Amino acid sequence: MAQPMVIATHSYRGGTGKSNVTANLALELARSGHRVGVVDTDLPSPGVHILFGQDQPATTLNGVLYRHYGVEKAMIDVTPQGLEGHIWLLAGSPKPGDIAQIVREGYALEQLIDVYRDFGKAAALDFLFVDTHPGINETTLMSITVADLLLMLLRPDRQDYQGTAVTVDVARKLGVPALRFVVNKAITSLDWPNLKTTIEQTYGDQCLAILPQSDEIMAYGGSGLFCLQQPDHSLSLALREVAQAVAALRS
Numbered sequence: 001m002a003q004p005m006v007i008a009t010h011s012y013r014g015g016t017g018k019s020n021v022t023a024n025l026a027l028e029l030a031r032s033g034h035r036v037g038v039v040d041t042d043l044p045s046p047g048v049h050i051l052f053g054q055d056q057p058a059t060t061l062n063g064v065l066y067r068h069y070g071v072e073k074a075m076i077d078v079t080p081q082g083l084e085g086h087i088w089l090l091a092g093s094p095k096p097g098d099i100a101q102i103v104r105e106g107y108a109l110e111q112l113i114d115v116y117r118d119f120g121k122a123a124a125l126d127f128l129f130v131d132t133h134p135g136i137n138e139t140t141l142m143s144i145t146v147a148d149l150l151l152m153l154l155r156p157d158r159q160d161y162q163g164t165a166v167t168v169d170v171a172r173k174l175g176v177p178a179l180r181f182v183v184n185k186a187i188t189s190l191d192w193p194n195l196k197t198t199i200e201q202t203y204g205d206q207c208l209a210i211l212p213q214s215d216e217i218m219a220y221g222g223s224g225l226f227c228l229q230q231p232d233h234s235l236s237l238a239l240r241e242v243a244q245a246v247a248a249l250r251s
């Protein structure tokens with residue numbers, strides 16, 4: 001059985017909309033008939049589960065890492081009705097006690113590699129998204145090391161530019177096979193073609209999309225999949241193109 005394409009989605013700072021983009025890209029790939037997994041490794045501040053309607057997931061990645069149960073029990077089928085493909089989620093636990101345990105005790109980072117492998121096998125995945133913790137830490141470095149594609153999310157501001165440069169340098173030293181960029185929360189008054197050119201010249205790899213600052217997505221308050229609720233919105237169409245570009249890298 002072929003191994004899934006592992007996509008680490010990352011941002012240097014929080015607040016880029018990384019989890020929203022990750023979840024909606026998973027949706028768009030599943031809409032095209034693919035089998036997609038999502039792992040929330042931002043265990044100190046998990047949130048992807050909410051986007052998939054799992055306010056209090058009964059089983060989580062935390063339980064797998066502390067060996068309470070295996071991946072097959074922890075993965076949650078979050079596929080919306082009517083999709084050709086499937087989406088499974090390995091959620092981070094939102095329980096304060098579980099978050100405190102992760103922060104206090106940590107876990108063996110090598111276990112993540114086993115989790116990714118077991119998840120891919122159990123669900124026969126085509127794509128595996130790893131939603132990382134912002135910034136540079138050991139968990140993020142481990143995820144970048146095993147990723148086939150590092151998808152960097154950034155906002156169009158100097159702090160993100162500088163932090164992204166640090167991450168890109170680290171990723172290249174770790175030998176990540178492919179690196180792509182998505183600019184999020186861009187205001188309409190910016191010169192988008194010039195911004196795209198600047199990103200590509202600065203970091204030396206393709207910028208797949210510039211996504212607009214959207215009042216509509218803000219109105220959802222981080223609840224639900226935007227591309228499912230408004231499939232014809234310009235933001236949804238742009239994310240669909242990003243998903244197609246990601247899929248093309250696998251073929």
